[in-house]
Structure formats: structure tokens, C-alpha cells
Amino acid sequence: MSTxxxxxxxxxxDECFAAARQDTTAAPDDLITKIxxxxxxxxxxxxxxxxxATPVRAGLFARVSQALGGWPSITGLATAxxxxxxxxxxxxxxxxxxxxxxxxxxxxxxxxxxYYQAEFELAGDL
Amino acid sequence: xxxxxxxxxxxxLVMYANGDRDAARVLTLRLTPRVFNHALRLLxxxxxxxxxxxxxxxxxxxxxxxWQQDQAKVTTWLxxxxxxxxxxxxxxxxxxxxxxxxxxxxxxSGPVEKMQDRIRAQALQRALSDLPERQRQVVVxxxxxxxxxxxxxxxxxxxxxxxxxxxxxGRRRLAAxxxxxxxxxxxxxxx
Numbered sequence: 124m125s126t127x128x129x130x131x132x133x134x135x136x137d138e139c140f141a142a143a144r145q146d147t148t149a150a151p152d153d154l155i156t157k158i159x160x161x162x163x164x165x166x167x168x169x170x171x172x173x174x175x176a177t178p179v180r181a182g183l184f185a186r187v188s189q190a191l192g193g194w195p196s197i198t199g200l201a202t203a204x205x206x207x208x209x210x211x212x213x214x215x216x217x218x219x220x221x222x223x224x225x226x227x228x229x230x231x232x233x234x235x236x237x238y239y240q241a242e243f244e245l246a247g248d249l
Numbered sequence: 250x251x252x253x254x255x256x257x258x259x260x261x262l263v264m265y266a267n268g269d270r271d272a273a274r275v276l277t278l279r280l281t282p283r284v285f286n287h288a289l290r291l292l293x294x295x296x297x298x299x300x301x302x303x304x305x306x307x308x309x310x311x312x313x314x315x316w317q318q319d320q321a322k323v324t325t326w327l328x329x330x331x332x333x334x335x336x337x338x339x340x341x342x343x344x345x346x347x348x349x350x351x352x353x354x355x356x357x358s359g360p361v362e363k364m365q366d367r368i369r370a371q372a373l374q375r376a377l378s379d380l381p382e383r384q385r386q387v388v389v390x391x392x393x394x395x396x397x398x399x400x401x402x403x404x405x406x407x408x409x410x411x412x413x414x415x416x417x418x419g420r421r422r423l424a425a426x427x428x429x430x431x432x433x434x435x436x437x438x439x440x
Binding site: 144169 | 265273290313393
């Protein structure tokens with residue numbers, strides 16, 4: 124530990140500081156005991172907090188469900204899907220008329236783009 | 250493999266936050282004397298110094314889980330907490346009578362030199378109690394705790410130049426305060 128005579132020329136003052144450095148008071152035992160008790164109490168609090176705060180990692184289904192908006196959205200989605208399947212399986216008679224009115228009775232619906240269809244035909248010729 | 254006593258304060262604090270009781274014990278035994286003595290020098294009152302030491306250590310325990318090892322030294326952080334706690338108490342407290350300044354316990358009686366050192370340390374402590382609070386903090390940290398000016402600047406959140414100025418003024422004031430006691434301090438030939 125250095126002395127600091129650069130601040131003043133009072134070497135005797137530095138000797139007083141040196142004496143003060145040596146003249147330490149032992150920390151009382153009961154203070155040590157209290158501080159250790161505080162340390163233990165805080166460690167228990169940390170343990171409790173970590174138990175409460177540790178998030179349980181959600182599974183894939185739970186995360187998808189959460190992304191879609193929870194159970195109400197899932198229920199609505201499932202109902203709509205089932206209705207679509209049912210309509211596809213047993214199209215009501217009235218619906219056929221609506222389809223004809225919209226796209227025409229003889230309409231051909233291209234499920235593949237004309238350009239790609241030509242490419243397929245060319246490839247088939249090779 | 251290093252024993253736990255050889256680990257740094259930072260490492261021990263991380264271990265403490267992870268539930269290690271030995272780390273708590275080592276940190277307590279290592280840091281409490283320093284914190285307590287620093288508070289005692291700033292406050293001049295043993296009971297108050299004990300309260301400050303306990304509170305400072307409690308704050309250290311609390312911050313342990315969030316401690317970032319690259320932010321500051323544990324001791325620097327503790328000195329700052331002690332300084333703030335002492336400042337709060339000094340502003341609230343009544344002036345301490347010089348006679349009430351705690352006399353350090355001397356476990357080793359004997360040589361005249363040791364007695365002389367005791368007298369010097371006690372006289373210095375009384376003179377320190379008369380310094381303005383910021384000067385006292387700087388003078389103690391610089392001249393007794395042996396910290397560097399940049400470290401003190403970090404602790405007190407002031408510039409290095411301000412530290413130098415406070416230290417110089419504090420020392421001048423101490424010298425003036427103690428100059429008429431030189432003889433009883435054993436400096437008969439000092440002039």
C-alpha cells in the first residue's frame with residue numbers, strides 16, 4: 124500500500140494514515156452471524172423465486188394452439204374444416220345450381236396453368 | 250484445483266447466487282471487516298457502522314443473481330453502497346461528540362510504537378470526523394483504504410480531478426487540524 128506524499132509534504136500525516144490502516148477493528152461476531160443469516164434467507168428466496176418463475180416449456184401442439192389464438196380459435200377452425208369436408212362429400216342439390224350459375228354448365232376449370240401444361244406435353248413428346 | 254478461499258469476489262458471488270453456502274461464508278468473512286471498518290471510519294460510531302455493514306452486505310446478496318461480472322469490482326460496488334448509506338445517516342444524524350468517537354479495540358498491548366500508532370490513529374479519526382462528508386470519503390478511500398483516484402472517482406461518481414481536489418483539500422484541513430497535536434502524536438522534530 125502506497126503513501127501519498129505527492130499531495131502534500133506532510134510526511135507525518137502519511138504516518139498517521141499508515142497507523143490508521145493498521146488500526147482496524149475486528150468485525151463483531153454477532154454482525155458476522157447476522158450477515159450470514161441474511162445470506163441464507165436471500166438464498167432461500169432465490170430458490171423459491173426460481174421454482175415459481177421457471178417456465179414449463181410448452182409442447183408443439185400447445186405452442187401452435189397459442190399461436191392460433193387458443194382453444195376458441197381451434198374449435199372454430201375444426202368446425203369450419205368439418206363443414207368443408209361434409210359439403211365436399213355430399214354437395215347439396217341447391218349448391219350445384221349456384222356453381223353452374225357462377226362458372227357456367229360447360230366450363231372447364233384448368234387446374235394447371237396453360238403454359239405449364241404445354242411444357243408437360245413437350246416433355247412427354249421427348 | 251484452487252480452494253474456494255482463492256476464488257475472486259465475482260466468482261464467489263455467482264456461486265452464492267446459485268445456492269452455494271460456502272461462497273456466502275467466504276464472502277462474508279472476506280468483505281465484512283472491510284465494509285465495517287470503512288463505515289466506522291466514515292461514521293465514527295460502532296453501532297451505526299454495524300448497521301451499515303449489515304445493510305450493505307444485504308444489498309450485495311440481493312443483487313447477486315443479477316450481478317454482471319464485467320460491470321465493476323465487487324469491492325468498488327460495496328464502497329459505493331457504504332458511502333451512500335453513510336451519507337444518508339450523516340445527514341440525518343446529530344453531530345457526534347468527539348469523545349463519542351469509537352476507540353478501536355487493541356488486542357496487542359506492549360511496545361511504545363504500537364501505543365503511539367494507536368494515539369495517532371485515534372487522533373486522525375477524530376480529525377476525520379470534522380471533515381466535510383465528501384472530503385472525508387475521498388481522504389479515507391485514498392489514504393487509508395489505498396484506492397486509486399480513478400477507482401474513487403468510480404465509487405463516488407465524480408471526475409478524477411474532483412477526487413484529487415477533494416483529497417488535497419481534505420489533507421490540508423487534516424494537517425491544520427492535527428498540527429497543534431504533533432507533539433502528543435510523537436512528532437516533536439517534525440518542523
